[in-house]
Amino acid sequence: MLKYHLMSSVVSPLKAVRNQLFGSHILSKWQQSGKPYPTPHIVKQRVISQYKNKYGLTTLVETGTYLGDMVDAQRNNFLQIISIELSEKLAFLAKRRFRNRPNIDIQQGDSAAVLKKITPTLVSSALFWLDGHYSGGLTAKGSVECPVFDELDSIFDYNKNHIILIDDARLYIGKDEYPSLDELTQYIAKRDSRYRISSEDDIIRIEIN
Numbered sequence: 001m002l003k004y005h006l007m008s009s010v011v012s013p014l015k016a017v018r019n020q021l022f023g024s025h026i027l028s029k030w031q032q033s034g035k036p037y038p039t040p041h042i043v044k045q046r047v048i049s050q051y052k053n054k055y056g057l058t059t060l061v062e063t064g065t066y067l068g069d070m071v072d073a074q075r076n077n078f079l080q081i082i083s084i085e086l087s088e089k090l091a092f093l094a095k096r097r098f099r100n101r102p103n104i105d106i107q108q109g110d111s112a113a114v115l116k117k118i119t120p121t122l123v124s125s126a127l128f129w130l131d132g133h134y135s136g137g138l139t140a141k142g143s144v145e146c147p148v149f150d151e152l153d154s155i156f157d158y159n160k161n162h163i164i165l166i167d168d169a170r171l172y173i174g175k176d177e178y179p180s181l182d183e184l185t186q187y188i189a190k191r192d193s194r195y196r197i198s199s200e201d202d203i204i205r206i207e208i209n
Contacts, residue, residue, distance in 0.1 A: 026040050027040065027046075039202040041069060041073075044203065048074060048127065048165065049077055052078065055125065057126060058080065059078060059079065059082070059122060060078040061082045061118065062082070062129045062130075063115070063128075063131060064084070064086075064167075065084065066131075067093070068097050068098065068106075071094070071104060071106075078103070079103060084107045084111045084114045084115070086111065087108075091106055111130075112147050113154075115151055115154035119155055120158045125163065126163075127162070128164045129165050130148060130151055130166045131166075132151065133146040145177040148178075148179065149187065152191070163207050164206040164207075165203055165205055165206070166206070169181070169202045169203055169204045194209055196209050
């Protein structure tokens with residue numbers, strides 16, 4: 001048993017270093033290629049970490065758990081992670097995957113409806129990662145393909161200076177139930193004029209001026 005624990009204590013740091021080197025390799029190749037779509041997952045992971053550190057945030061709220069890869073990537077970066085998944089099957093699998101992580105809460109249901117319950121309970125500013133739109137394949141589709149306005153309403157109704165990141169910015173061109181970036185900008189200006197909106201590396205960033 002002691003031997004097992006000693007081996008585990010060595011393997012975990014080695015695995016972390018290996019993953020970091022592999023991620024840096026992917027990032028370098030992507031940048032050298034002109035940052036083509038799709039944006040590598042490692043880039044999105046690092047953007048979330050950057051905003052977490054920039055604003056000193058300890059809570060991550062995600063819509064669109066899917067397979068739980070973003071939750072897994074951030075599991076040690078936040079004191080609290082709440083992830084919402086519409087698909088009952090995917091939510092079940094994610095709950096099972098993170099059943100031994102007390103700081104991770106997987107919620108099943110419509111993202112906007114669950115956010116309405118969650119946001120009033122947040123005691124401080126949180127980082128929101130909105131990725132709850134329908135993407136085909138295993139993803140579930142709610143009453144609309146892109147629920148971003150309903151999600152944002154749920155966040156701004158109980159706003160505590162939250163920071164918001166929206167994945168897949170390339171889809172927000174005003175087609176197929178996705179608003180355009182201009183429409184999102186107008187919405188944000190009406191809800192809270194302190195915020196600015198920008199888009200980089202396929203991520204829409206909504207943060208306080």
